Amino acid sequence: MNSPTTSKTHVTRTLGLNHVNLVVSDVARSRAFYEAALGLEYQRTDTGITFLSTPGTGDLLALQQSGGDLDRLSGRRRHPGEMGGVDHIGFAVNPDTLDDLVAAVEAAGGAVLMQIGEGADRSVFVTDPDGYVLQLG
Numbered sequence: 001m002n003s004p005t006t007s008k009t010h011v012t013r014t015l016g017l018n019h020v021n022l023v024v025s026d027v028a029r030s031r032a033f034y035e036a037a038l039g040l041e042y043q044r045t046d047t048g049i050t051f052l053s054t055p056g057t058g059d060l061l062a063l064q065q066s067g068g069d070l071d072r073l074s075g076r077r078r079h080p081g082e083m084g085g086v087d088h089i090g091f092a093v094n095p096d097t098l099d100d101l102v103a104a105v106e107a108a109g110g111a112v113l114m115q116i117g118e119g120a121d122r123s124v125f126v127t128d129p130d131g132y133v134l135q136l137g
Contacts, residue, residue, distance in 0.1 A: 019051065019060035020089055023071075023078040024130050027063050029109075033129050034061060037108035038091060038101070054091075081131030088125060088133035095120045101136055102126065110134075 024030040027050050034040040040052040040061060048070055050063040064070055066080050093101055102112060105126045113125040113133065123137025 016058070019062045021049065021062040021064055022128075022130070022132055023064050023066045023080055023082075025066055025080040026129075027065050029129055030063050033108045033110065034063075037105040037110055037128075038134075083132070088135045090135040090137075093136045095122065095137070098122060098124060098136060105134075105136070 022030070031042065031050055031052065034052050035042070039055065041055055043051040043053050043060065045051070048065065048068055052061045052063070053059055064078070066078055071077050102124050106112065109129045110126045113127060115122065115124045117123055117137070121137075123135050126134050126136060128134060
């Protein structure tokens with residue numbers, strides 16, 4: 001293992017973050033939430049996973065049905081809302097539209113957990129219908 005001061009002759013890197021996969025209790029309900037609340041757009045369904053994206057970006061949010069084919073193939077049951085050590089998923093938001101976005105989250109079935117910071121540094125933590133924590137800000 002190289003120490004922090006040791007230089008490497010070859011660095012292997014990823015090509016970037018491909019997607020975040022959420023196990024959900026109802027894919028249609030979660031898709032409707034993320035479309036209505038955050039403005040994500042449907043991209044495709046592949047191998048039983050529905051992919052949504054923020055318009056104009058390369059990010060992907062994947063929605064996987066709990067107890068679905070992938071659970072059966074893996075031999076384990078994943079449970080909606082269990083973060084598995086991940087605290088939250090952060091979404092970059094224009095501070096001028098944050099309050100409107102929070103209202104859309106609540107109207108779509110999400111809930112506000114807490115707010116931190118002020119002005120342009122303000123973030124609001126909300127939940128989706130399965131209880132996943134999202135940071136908006």
